[in-house]
Amino acid sequence: xxxxxxxxxxxxxxxxxxxxxxxxxxxxxxxxxxxxxxxxxxxxxxxxxxxxxxxxxxxxxxxxxxxxxxxxxxxxxxxxxxxxxxxxxxxxxxxxxxxxxxxxxxxxxxxxxxxxxxxxxxxxxxxxxxxxxxxxxxxxxxxxxxxxxx
Amino acid sequence: xxxxxxxxxxxxxxxxxxxxxxxxxxxxxxxxxxxxxxxxxxxxxxxxxxxxxxxxxxxxxxxxxxxxxxxxxxxxxxxxxxxxxxxxxxxxxxxxxxxxxxxxxxxxxxxxxxxxxxxxxxxxxxxxxxxxxxxxxxxxxxxxxxxxxx
DNA sequence: TACTTTTACATGTATATACATTAAATACAT
DNA sequence: ATGTATTTAATGTATATACATGTAAAAGTA
Numbered sequence: 054x055x056x057x058x059x060x061x062x063x064x065x066x067x068x069x070x071x072x073x074x075x076x077x078x079x080x081x082x083x084x085x086x087x088x089x090x091x092x093x094x095x096x097x098x099x100x101x102x103x104x105x106x107x108x109x110x111x112x113x114x115x116x117x118x119x120x121x122x123x124x125x126x127x128x129x130x131x132x133x134x135x136x137x138x139x140x141x142x143x144x145x146x147x148x149x150x151x152x153x154x155x156x157x158x159x160x161x162x163x164x165x166x167x168x169x170x171x172x173x174x175x176x177x178x179x180x181x182x183x184x185x186x187x188x189x190x191x192x193x194x195x196x197x198x199x200x201x202x203x
Numbered sequence: 204x205x206x207x208x209x210x211x212x213x214x215x216x217x218x219x220x221x222x223x224x225x226x227x228x229x230x231x232x233x234x235x236x237x238x239x240x241x242x243x244x245x246x247x248x249x250x251x252x253x254x255x256x257x258x259x260x261x262x263x264x265x266x267x268x269x270x271x272x273x274x275x276x277x278x279x280x281x282x283x284x285x286x287x288x289x290x291x292x293x294x295x296x297x298x299x300x301x302x303x304x305x306x307x308x309x310x311x312x313x314x315x316x317x318x319x320x321x322x323x324x325x326x327x328x329x330x331x332x333x334x335x336x337x338x339x340x341x342x343x344x345x346x347x348x349x350x351x352x353x
Numbered sequence: 354t355a356c357t358t359t360t361a362c363a364t365g366t367a368t369a370t371a372c373a374t375t376a377a378a379t380a381c382a383t
Numbered sequence: 384a385t386g387t388a389t390t391t392a393a394t395g396t397a398t399a400t401a402c403a404t405g406t407a408a409a410a411g412t413a
Contacts, residue, residue: 185353
């Protein structure tokens, strides 16, 4: 086990809270580095994958850009531009919302569903293998993270 | 307490491991959003702050770009460009390493140390307040994150 | 010495985040 | 009905990540 002090060559932290912030940032980087290499062969980014997952979760019901934004992991990301990227790759369709012309309905295409299906098993297996914790420990981690955010 | 399912409006996860990945990504975003607003008034980014902290930790000993890179939280970030940004703001000095002309020695300036000193107390307090856990819980979280990475 | 490999840093390009602003449509108030 | 405020999405710009490539110096080798 590589403790965070060793990983970033920092001798000590002010207190466990400040250590936890650094530990979270570092662990996040550990994940996304892996995720990026996983998604790369499929030509989409982790963020684009996340948008596709949100759309599939709608089961065919069109989703507005703002609704995608609300469900994204990073609330500061830009759903509008991500949808544009996915549209270019023909993984989503965009159409004007009939009852409110400000809104834009987004739907995942067959091609998008196919890529998701191909990736899903791989991603899920990788996620399991990447977390070196027991089921009990990972449940505890989830509870702590939920509580942490208040 | 807002559980991750509620926060991103996802009913359920494949297993606690996949839930933990999402939970980590989401909690990371929760942190950096706050950190950004904290650093903004000082004209530096969280990543630039981290580089300054690394340099201060050297206690006046010059640090090469690659050494900074090794100590960064995100191993894929670009220390060379971050140092360049800090140099423009006169928060660091750069000089050719005398014994190896490939290397570049980086030193934090007085101005850089001053900004760090101003920010430190603020950042540390914010980090404590932002983690809604007891000391025991946050210690446990640190242990779980260290173990998670294997 | 001359040639090859490696190291250290810089740079180029695509993607994404962070945040401000714009533009159009809708809702609201008088 | 008209003017104002709000909502929705798109866009502009700066910063950073991700990854490939370039360039010069140093190290290693025949």
